[in-house]
Amino acid sequence: MSSATDRLSTVTGRLDQSLQPLADGFNRLVGDYVGELNGLQFALVFGSLAAVLTAPFWGTFGLVRAMTVAAIWAIFAMSWDIQSGYTGYISFGHSVLSGAAAYTTAMLVHNVDPELSMAITIPVSILAALVVGLLIALPSLRLSGPYFSLITFVAVLIFYRLIPSFSAYTGGETGIQSVEVFTYDPIARYYYMIVPMLVIAVVLTVIARSNIGLILVSIRENEAAVNAAGIDATKFKIFSFALSSIPMGIGGVLLVHFTGGVDPTTFIVVDRSIEMIAMAVLGGMSSILGPLGGAFFLIVLRDYILTDLAGLSSPARWTIFWGLVLAVLVFVREGLFRKLWHTLERYGGGQP
Template sequence: MSTATDRLSTVTEPLDNALHPIAKLYNRTLGGYFGEMNGLQFLLIVGSLVAMLTVPFWGTFGLVRAMTLASIWAIFAMSWDIQSGYTGYISFGHSVLSGAAAYTTAMLIHNVNPEMSMAVTIPVSILASLIVGLLIALPSLRLSGPYFSLITFVAVLIFYRLIPSFSQYTGGETGIQAVDVFTYDPLARYYYMLIPMLVVAVGLTFIARSNIGLILMSIRENEDAVNAAGINATKFKVFSFALSSIPMGIGGVMLVHFYGGVDPTTFIVVDRSIEMIAMAVLGGMSSILGPLGGAFFLIVLRDFILTDIAGLSSPARWTIFWGLVLAVLVFARDGLFRKLWHGLDRIGGDRS
């Protein structure tokens, strides 16, 4: 293994050396806030960013649509990660948070005022997601182990069952299809979804690299030690859930305007939460950018490569989807993108 690594280093060393001055400048200015990188890691980040920003100009319509949807799911995966990946408290109820925002938007437009401005619906919807998040977090995060996960799972079931009970407002099982999409222009729609995703990624990465992120990871490793150090672990767990609720609300608003409507099957069921977990697991939990990469990889694989290129049926696509997640759990539990990142760290040069 070391011989193969040495050979690879021989090939990549000139490229890493060429990029070292730029990476060094980044490390001196922003590395303390977002993490230091060597030349190869810097190339991966910048190359990925350039690819995302330019895909409408070289990609097909199917690829652009898949990347548009992936931007929304990347927000969900990163939001789940800042709570569950960092604290170790695994939530199965995050679809409730995005669903709360989506339903708030739809109900405001459908039941209150069809002409209501997004300047009103968007902040109100995000606030609704935050409130629902606190309602789940405050009682459940005082528990530990599987009890927290069970409560978040039950929250999804309760929310799902409440929707038909208030069908005059929620549209019941069929949902509400009265929400305008942001735009029908695929180019504009792509950037409407991509830019907020990048802002969320930068914000969550900054927080994750701060002392707050360190405390959250410490809770995951040894919560008793955190409390013994005089830090209220429960307060930080509630904070992480509330923090997670805000971008979940943003993603929920984006998704309802992407589809032009909302229904319980698309937004609420626990399957949606498990898909978020799958993306975070595939990319690499407790890394923020890992779940981002996992979301893009899985959505593009499912909705473009397996659909448009391979032409596979829905059952076949989902079988491959979950088979890949299972393989990662067995053979690369740290996630594909974390593995790639650490590999670039080993073969790259000095960061200083």
């Protein structure tokens, strides 16, 4: 066993050394903003990026479609993480934010003008997500303990119950199915989702690595100490929720233009929020790229491997989905991708 470990260390060490010049160049350019990489971590990040950017040219139709959906859920998972993963204030209501954006788009098209330009509907919908986020954050983030989580959970229930009450505008339980899709071309549709996801990943990573991210983590670790240092923790908690609301709104807009419609079951129910949490937990909370990896892993597993390749029924797929999340919670609490990252750090000897 020790001999095998030594051989692995030798191989990975040589690979790390061969890639280190490239990693050093990357570190000099942007290391201060997104974190420094060793050779092995550089290979993981840019190998994954190359695979994602070229997927339509080597993947099957089913795989590309699953990765298209995964890109949207990766936005949701990263958005949840910058708020809940970093501050420790767990939200069960983030589906309300994406749902607010999606419903705003659909209602503008359905009730105002079917020909309304996306140049109008998209920014208005993202603004709606931000407004809803602030309506939740302003009263709830002044509380501590489990009360914040309970308020976000209740927010989902309220939003869900309001939809049938205004069915003339929202379409009720069946929703609105008259939203224009971006495109039916699977390759173009893929890049419509992937490019915003990558931009959001970079922006949130930079913010998470900044002093703001440090304060958010400090709130999670010891909020009283943050306040004692003269920093208004509540202000930063509200900021993190508002920050989270913007990419959630973007993801909601992407999803409604991907599906061509909106309904409460697909967009609002608390299950959607819990799925975002599951992706962040599996990938590794408070890391941004961990939830991104978790989203791709779970969606591709559920929608492609277990569905197209294995042909399993929906109950079986969901059982495996949640069983895997449970196993990670028990055996790899830091998350699969954070575990992988730290392993590459150890074998390569670089800095995370």
